Amino acid sequence: MRLQNLNVRALGLLSTVLVPANAYWRMSCPATLVTERLDPIVNPGKVSGHSHIILGGSAFAPTMDYAATQKSTCTSCAIDGDFSNYWSPTLYYRAQNGSFISVPIVGGGGGTVYYFPTRASYPGRKVKAFPEGFRMTAGNPEQRTSSESLAATQITHECLNYRGGGPPKSQKFPSVNCPNGIRTQVFFPSCWNEKDLDSPNHQSHMAYPSNGDSGVCPETHKQPLVSIFYEFLWDTGLFANDWYGNEQPFVLSMGDSSGYGFHGDFLNGWNVALLQSAIETCTTEDAGKASDLYSCSVLKPPKVSPQMCSIAPVVNEQISGVLPALPGCNPVTTTPQPIKNCEAVSGLSDTTSQYFTDLTTSKGWSYLGCGVDDYYNRLLTGASQDVPTMTVETCVDFCSGKGFSIAGLEYGSQCFCGNTIPASASPVPGIVGACNMACAGNGKEKCGDRSRLSLYQKCGGTCKNSGFGSTPMPDAPPPGSGLTVEAPVSDSPDAGMDSPMPSSSTPSQSTPSPSTPSSSTSAVESTGTTMVRPQNPIATASSPVAAAPAETPSSVTTSPDSSSDQASNVTLPSGWKAAGCYLDALNPRSLNGIKFAWWGELITSSGCSKYCDEQGYSFAGTENSGQCFCGNELVQSKLMAATDCKMTCRGDAGEICGGPARLSVFTKSSSMRRRSHKHRRNGHHMVAAS
Secondary structure, eight states: OHHHHHHHHHHHHHTTTTSOTTOOEEEEEOSOSEEESOOTTTSTTSOOSSOEEEEEBTTOOSSOOHHHHTTOSOBSSSOTTBOOEEEEEOEEEEOTTSOEEEOOBGGGOOEEEEEESSSEEOTTOOOBOOOTTOEEEEEOTTOOSOOOSTTGGGEEEEEOOTTSOOOOOBSSOOSSOOTTOEEEEEEOOOEEOSSOSOOTTSSTTEEOOTTSSSEEOOTTSOEEBOEEEEEEEEOGGGGTTOOOTTSOOEEETTSBSSSTTOEEEEEOOBOHHHHHHHHHHOOSSGGGSTTOGGGSTTOOOOSSOGGGOOOOOSBOSOOSSEESSOSSSOOOBSSOOOOOOOOSSSOBOOOGGGGSOOOTTTTSEEEEEEEEOOTTSOSOOSOEEEOTTOOHHHHHHHHHHTTOSEEEEETTTEEEEESOOOGGGOOOTTOOOSOOOEETTEEEEEOOBTTEEEEEEEOSSSOOOOOOOOOOOOOOOOTTSSOOOSSOOOSSHHHHHTSOOOOSSOTTSOOOOOOOSOSOEEEEEETTEEEEEEOOTTSOTTOOOOOOOOOOOOOOOSSOOOOHHHHTTOOOOTTOEEEEEEEOOOSSOSSOSBTTOOOSSOOOHHHHHHHHHHTTOSEEEEETTTEEEEESEEESOOBOOGGGOOOBOSSOTTSBOOBTTEEEEEESSSOEEEEEEEOTTSOEEEEEOO
């Protein structure tokens, strides 16, 4: 018998020789579809025992089958034709006073799902796609101790410290501060019994291959399916100064402070033929690279921006922010015990009214939905204003008074007016969109978000709110275009910054997963110039943030400031020097050779300068703690006070990375001079002197 098993193993490995063992594609899910206590696999039709972060198709509901997934009108993930749903428990910080604070995903996004077409094998069998109606779970929410079982070893947590020195990944939460976050990970079983689409415990119809994340399938489950792996990068660094006592302070939503109980659920919504084609076609590692997801010809970007794909929860309870207790009946536990399935709310309900203000009776205006804006090409080009007391009523009154029939609210305090909405901005029925920012003047109302407009229209006859909608994104750039995010993005720079950067490593490696700059940025616009400002990511929704003053530059300064503040702790390429703190005009960008440059690590001024130098540019600039720009000329800018650039870099708190609409500028030349020709806005360019 032992010899036979060895032969089976050898044959199984031989069957994968023709395809690289590490072939995979990495699918970013730049946005969270919804966060709530639902689990249509384990608790169909009712409130589940604990909260989940949920990704994927917009048809997610308390009860689902394959046909239901195909009614999705968008997905929060990056591949067209995949309306699957992926979910795992949420993470909370347990405060010393006993309250709980939700921990956001780094970059304010969702997660990443890896697909491996060659990890599992069995002699004479091809790897197959998940069939219609297939579902499964991985991990055990009741687990509170270490285990050497194959299933238990596929749950891991990694402490990210991009400066080095972090502990190795393990089944339990790290016991030390992780400056760049904690990455929670789950690898699903990939060997199927060929007869059951589900099982009573949602796991026994599947089995792990011999090595857990790879190897030969057992005799009981001979059919290898494509392997999947989730990772979520939690921004635990926000709480770096809030540790207390002798234990780490983080807890999963089912009350698990150990981390052993992390788990994942998968409900298939793929076009099965498409997935099978991807398994057979995406057989190189290229699609696993950050910018090459679509290098596999069968994988296409979604028609609607994933960043806009969010739905209203159907469980009417607070899940995020500061909570007196974990949602549901979930005391914090460190020993194994059954998890109660308790409904702390009355049940399922319609919560859609939370996302707009009903003005149909009071003002004769109706809600249209959530649209994507682009400050290079504004959706509404009429009158505008930015006031710290902004409410929906304030904006509608302003636009109505100016004679416009459409009002759009953005970034909590901005109001834009117009009379038409382009066809490309038509709302998608049934989608809430990403207009989740509280109004500066009324924390109970929604006033758009970063590059997102809450749209209202003056009624011409019957006045009725038209439901929810999100704006289809412009066509995604082709692979190799220079953009470094996986998922399709809006032309708007802030739309790109909404997305978490994809991981730089496969699950079998220990290299940290980079992310975008913190989601704790938003923008303020006043006439002529868009400004970017910091915002506390765990502030209450009703806390307005003061706007930075707008500036409209008309010239540039010829004497660069080599302030030591900008050069402090920064390692520059040979021949480069710090030039000082400069205004970023933003429209157009003052450095626009490569916008939002990213090279696989969190942003630092050292890394940005090195990257721009390698790309052949003579200027590099970091901004707003986590943005990097390259160029050969500094457009519509001027020297600012060194104190304007005081934000520490997202990737290294020892370095400075600009400020709100301020660039820490580094140049390859020893001096800079003004180019004689004028810019289209009657300003000047700054170019590097040769």
